Amino acid sequence: MKEILLKTEHITMQFGGVVAVDDLNIEIEKDRITALIGPNGAGKTTAFNVITGGYQPSNGRVTFDDLVIGENYPRSKMKKIYNGTYKTPFEKQVVNTPDKITRLGMARTFQNIRLFKDLTVFENVLIAKHCHIKAGLFRSTFMLNREEEAKMLEDTEALLERVGLLANRDEKSSSLPYGKQRRLEIARALATGPKLLLLDEPAAGMNPKETEELSLFIKEIKESFNLTVFLIEHHMNLVMDISDTIYVLDYGKTIAQGTPAEVQNDPAVIRAYLGVDEA
Amino acid sequence: MLKIKRNHLYSIIVLTLLMVFLYWLNANRLQNGMLVSVLQKGVILALVAVSMNLLNGFTGLFSLGQAGFMSIGAYTTAILLIPVQNLDGVYYMNGVHPAIRAFKMMVASSPEFIQIIFPFIALLLGGLLAAFAAAIVGIAVLRLKSDYLAIATLGLSEIVRAIFSSPQFDQVTNGSYGLNKIPNFPPMLWGAIPSLITPFIVVSICIVFIVFLIKSSYGRAFKAIREDEIAAEAMGINLFKHKSMSFIISSFFSAIAGGLLAMYMRSIEAKTFSITLTYDILLIVVIGGIGSVTGSVLSAFLVTAAKEWWLRFFDQPLLIGSWQVPLFRTGFRMVIFSILLMIVVLIYRRGIMGTNEFSWDRILKRLKFKRSKEGGKK
Amino acid sequence: MSMTTILQHCLTGISLGGAYALIAIGYTLVYGILRLINFAHGDIFMMAGYFMIFALTSFPWPIAILITLVVTTLMGIGIERAAYKPLRSAPRMSIMISAIGVSYLLQNLSTYLFTAIPRGYPEIPFLKKIFQMGELSASFVTILTPILTIILVVILMILVNKTKTGMAMRAVSKDFETAKLMGININRVISVTFAIGSFLAGVGSILYFTDRMSVTPFSGTLPGLKCFVAAVFGGIGNIPGAVVGGFFIGIVETLLVALGYSTFSDAFTFFLLIVMLLVRPTGLFGEKTVEKV
Numbered sequence: 001m002k003e004i005l006l007k008t009e010h011i012t013m014q015f016g017g018v019v020a021v022d023d024l025n026i027e028i029e030k031d032r033i034t035a036l037i038g039p040n041g042a043g044k045t046t047a048f049n050v051i052t053g054g055y056q057p058s059n060g061r062v063t064f065d066d067l068v069i070g071e072n073y074p075r076s077k078m079k080k081i082y083n084g085t086y087k088t089p090f091e092k093q094v095v096n097t098p099d100k101i102t103r104l105g106m107a108r109t110f111q112n113i114r115l116f117k118d119l120t121v122f123e124n125v126l127i128a129k130h131c132h133i134k135a136g137l138f139r140s141t142f143m144l145n146r147e148e149e150a151k152m153l154e155d156t157e158a159l160l161e162r163v164g165l166l167a168n169r170d171e172k173s174s175s176l177p178y179g180k181q182r183r184l185e186i187a188r189a190l191a192t193g194p195k196l197l198l199l200d201e202p203a204a205g206m207n208p209k210e211t212e213e214l215s216l217f218i219k220e221i222k223e224s225f226n227l228t229v230f231l232i233e234h235h236m237n238l239v240m241d242i243s244d245t246i247y248v249l250d251y252g253k254t255i256a257q258g259t260p261a262e263v264q265n266d267p268a269v270i271r272a273y274l275g276v277d278e279a
Numbered sequence: 280m281l282k283i284k285r286n287h288l289y290s291i292i293v294l295t296l297l298m299v300f301l302y303w304l305n306a307n308r309l310q311n312g313m314l315v316s317v318l319q320k321g322v323i324l325a326l327v328a329v330s331m332n333l334l335n336g337f338t339g340l341f342s343l344g345q346a347g348f349m350s351i352g353a354y355t356t357a358i359l360l361i362p363v364q365n366l367d368g369v370y371y372m373n374g375v376h377p378a379i380r381a382f383k384m385m386v387a388s389s390p391e392f393i394q395i396i397f398p399f400i401a402l403l404l405g406g407l408l409a410a411f412a413a414a415i416v417g418i419a420v421l422r423l424k425s426d427y428l429a430i431a432t433l434g435l436s437e438i439v440r441a442i443f444s445s446p447q448f449d450q451v452t453n454g455s456y457g458l459n460k461i462p463n464f465p466p467m468l469w470g471a472i473p474s475l476i477t478p479f480i481v482v483s484i485c486i487v488f489i490v491f492l493i494k495s496s497y498g499r500a501f502k503a504i505r506e507d508e509i510a511a512e513a514m515g516i517n518l519f520k521h522k523s524m525s526f527i528i529s530s531f532f533s534a535i536a537g538g539l540l541a542m543y544m545r546s547i548e549a550k551t552f553s554i555t556l557t558y559d560i561l562l563i564v565v566i567g568g569i570g571s572v573t574g575s576v577l578s579a580f581l582v583t584a585a586k587e588w589w590l591r592f593f594d595q596p597l598l599i600g601s602w603q604v605p606l607f608r609t610g611f612r613m614v615i616f617s618i619l620l621m622i623v624v625l626i627y628r629r630g631i632m633g634t635n636e637f638s639w640d641r642i643l644k645r646l647k648f649k650r651s652k653e654g655g656k657k
Numbered sequence: 658m659s660m661t662t663i664l665q666h667c668l669t670g671i672s673l674g675g676a677y678a679l680i681a682i683g684y685t686l687v688y689g690i691l692r693l694i695n696f697a698h699g700d701i702f703m704m705a706g707y708f709m710i711f712a713l714t715s716f717p718w719p720i721a722i723l724i725t726l727v728v729t730t731l732m733g734i735g736i737e738r739a740a741y742k743p744l745r746s747a748p749r750m751s752i753m754i755s756a757i758g759v760s761y762l763l764q765n766l767s768t769y770l771f772t773a774i775p776r777g778y779p780e781i782p783f784l785k786k787i788f789q790m791g792e793l794s795a796s797f798v799t800i801l802t803p804i805l806t807i808i809l810v811v812i813l814m815i816l817v818n819k820t821k822t823g824m825a826m827r828a829v830s831k832d833f834e835t836a837k838l839m840g841i842n843i844n845r846v847i848s849v850t851f852a853i854g855s856f857l858a859g860v861g862s863i864l865y866f867t868d869r870m871s872v873t874p875f876s877g878t879l880p881g882l883k884c885f886v887a888a889v890f891g892g893i894g895n896i897p898g899a900v901v902g903g904f905f906i907g908i909v910e911t912l913l914v915a916l917g918y919s920t921f922s923d924a925f926t927f928f929l930l931i932v933m934l935l936v937r938p939t940g941l942f943g944e945k946t947v948e949k950v
Contacts, residue, residue, distance in 0.1 A: 054509075097518075098513050099512045099514075099515045099518065100517075102512075102513060103515045107514075107515075110509075114507050114510035114513075115507075116502070117506060118634070127503045127514060127516075130496045130500045130503075130515070131514060133496050137492070137497050140497050141488065141491045141492045141495045141497070142491065189513075189514075192515050341750055341753065420931065423938070425749055425750070426692070426749065429694070431927075433882065434886070434926075434928075434930050437882075437927050438924040438927050445921060554882075555764075555875075555878075558757055558760075561757060562761070565754055569750075608769075609769070610765065610768045610770075610772070611769055613765035613768065614765050616765070617758070620761065621759070624754055624755045625743050625755065628747065
């Protein structure tokens with residue numbers, strides 16, 4: 001039986017008159033790796049931001065783990081200028097801030113690495129553990145939650161060991177080499193204890209060897225952390241290698257979906273990537 | 280482990296020496312009036328600077344509302360502590376609100392124990408009132424970004440000042456006449472700690488709390504917000520909740536410092552808490568290093584001593600033989616001081632401590648390094 | 658309150674608002690380009706007051722005005738060069754602190770040079786001439802201020818919209834980095850911006866202090882902050898917005914004072930600021946910007 005972890009229904013995101021994401025319907029199966037690909041400016045990152053709560057969609061619904069985490073319909077100004085393909089407005093308005101969604105079990109990385117630059121590798125990961133803290137501010141300040149604190153430190157240590165960054169634990173995160181910064185960002189996302197991991201172009205700027213290592217790394221953490229992975233990527237080798245399902249986006253619209261083999265041979269995809277041959 | 284024990288030992292020794300020094304100072308306070316006054320003012324400003332640093336340096340919220348929250352603490356403390364027999368003298372123009380008088384009568388007739396701890400209750404009440412105010416206005420202003428937050432908090436502090444000096448509240452705040460006859464610091468522990476030392480103890484407790492907070496998981500979350508709000512939010516940190524916490528705590532301690540300042544100055548008026556006061560504190564934080572508690576504390580003492588004591592001679596005409604050195608007259612001290620400040624801002628941007636904190640390991644390392652250098656010379 | 662009194666107050670308010678508008682333009686221009694609240698701007702305005710006092714002791718008024726404006730303009734450029742230029746690549750907080758530092762320095766310097774005792778502002782006879790219009794009476798400066806403000810703003814708008822320098826200024830305010838890559842001399846544009854801002858602050862200072870009659874080292878702080886609020890109110894970076902904001906705040910402040918709420922007139926300005934920032938942070942005429950993740 002197929003078990004769906006994340007579902008988007010008719011997600012449409014319009015900025016002013018520009019429809020950045022148009023009628024996006026994605027189903028992400030549990031324990032699988034799903035990829036979202038498309039040329040630059042196709043609306044991939046926007047789709048990510050809608051899913052993680054950074055933007056409110058203009059119309060559409062996002063369901064995560066059988067819970068509606070985001071839903072909206074064209075309101076006030078948007079009502080007049082709404083120009084999405086899917087016209088039927090949704091009914092409810094459900095808003096969740098990104099932090100809430102993270103605590104529900106969805107963690108992300110960023111296209112342009114966003115580490116806590118001045119803090120150490122260890123602190124970067126440790127901070128991500130804060131979101132599940134039980135102790136309040138006073139208990140925490142007066143160190144009355146020793147057990148919890150000790151467990152946070154221990155888990156962080158273990159996680160760093162797992163991803164191979166323990167040797168760099170006290171280095172400033174901005175002083176790490178590029179590949180390790182990417183890895184640290186993933187480790188930090190893992191520290192929030194996600195069910196679904198969203199990776200925004202994890203291989204951007206990597207050479208073939210690093211990309212290959214990354215693809216192994218993603219498969220490895222997927223297994224050991226029981227993750228479902230959803231990624232945006234440009235490196236076709238990586239995508240074809242690790243994905244189970246691929247969605248192709250162009251100008252905000254979904255032009256193809258299916259297994260890597262299906263997508264690779266889809267004429268619409270070839271057209272989007274190679275340009276239209278008028279002749 | 281051994282290292283930690285050694286460091287603890289050093290700290291205990293230094294603290295003991297400090298206490299001995301303070302008791303010595305208490306015994307010889309008449310000969311050392313200037314020193315006492317500078318140290319007391321320094322320690323009070325240290326608390327405001329540290330609480331401002333908690334916001335600006337550790338949470339990355341550039342707030343300029345410190346003076347406003349200090350004034351809430353100062354006025355609350357002052358109004359609660361002016362002795363009942365002095366009320367008519369203080370509020371000679373407009374009279375005092377009957378409720379305040381009644382409340383004071385009640386306190387004056389309460390058991391001795393309550394009267395002894397009442398000054399501390401007053402301080403605490405001032406702090407809580409400021410924290411409450413911060414919680415309310417925080418809902419509005421904490422949504423704003425960097426410089427907008429700065430100007431909005433600056434505005435809030437001016438609004439508070441306008442309220443305190445307005446004729447509509449004459450019977451409570453004595454309007455533009457201000458409040459005086461505020462009692463000095465109370466002694467602690469039935470006199471075991473003389474009143475001269477009280478501010479040092481109160482401030483130390485507050486700063487230790489802030490340091491512990493910064494070291495806790497919540498403090499780390501504050502730092503994450505400072506580094507990158509969007510990433511922090513993506514890591515599950517509720518921005519508004521954590522910013523509010525930082526803002527409320529910072530305001531609470533600013534108000535405690537404001538209350539202490541009222542006891543130190545013995546008389547306050549709304550003008551005391553103008554924008555200039557906030558700037559003064561900001562400059563202490565900058566000189567000490569944004570993001571360093573030890574830096575703020577050191578800088579508070581240095582700046583206070585320099586301004587009120589060491590640089591005094593710039594303000595006096597100076598004669599060398601019969602030649603009068605030009606430039607030396609009233610106001611020159613502050614010019615020199617502002618120039619020094621601009622040098623720190625433009626050239627030594629990290630301030631005294633940067634984002635580092637005091638640690639025995641670092642000091643010992645430095646000492647060893649020096650010694651080995653000297654050894655090398657031989 | 659009779660109609661005449663209300664009109665009389667409105668006239669005063671418009672006059673005050675004109676001076677505010679001129680200062681607010683300085684804030685709006687600098688913020689548009691450097692994203693910096695130039696905390697020292699109010700103190701430049703205050704210093705211009707002192708320059709005028711001293712210039713008038715030895716020169717006839719037309720030359721004194723000229724000297725004041727030139728010196729103020731140069732001071733504005735000088736401050737930018739000395740205190741803001743070295744921090745071009747530093748975080749925004751540092752440059753804001755530097756601005757506060759300059760403000761602090763100017764206040765202390767003028768306290769030292771001119772003492773904290775208020776100095777009488779000299780009267781320029783033709784500015785103080787009283788005109789009688791029906792039951793309303795107003796000095797020439799009261800009438801001159803709004804007119805002069807409008808004229809200067811029109812000139813400035815032409816400068817910004819029609820000249821090459823103006824185009825460069827607009828380009829820099831839209832996108833600092835790209836403008837730099839396109840070969841625009843950033844430092845020159847910034848200097849021009851500060852020059853214009855300080856010049857207008859100089860004009861504003863003459864108009865403002867002629868009505869107020871005395872200058873102290875701290876007389877720039879509050880008007881300065883109010884003018885920043887005016888700039889935010891109108892939409893920061895937007896010149897006509899700053900003018901509208903300046904007039905609005907000037908009029909409301911005068912009316913509040915007239916109604917006997919003088920202690921709250923300053924507080925009102927900041928209240929307005931906070932409400933504005935919450936309800937419409939882009940100001941009356943500002944454009945909306947979306948922050949990219």
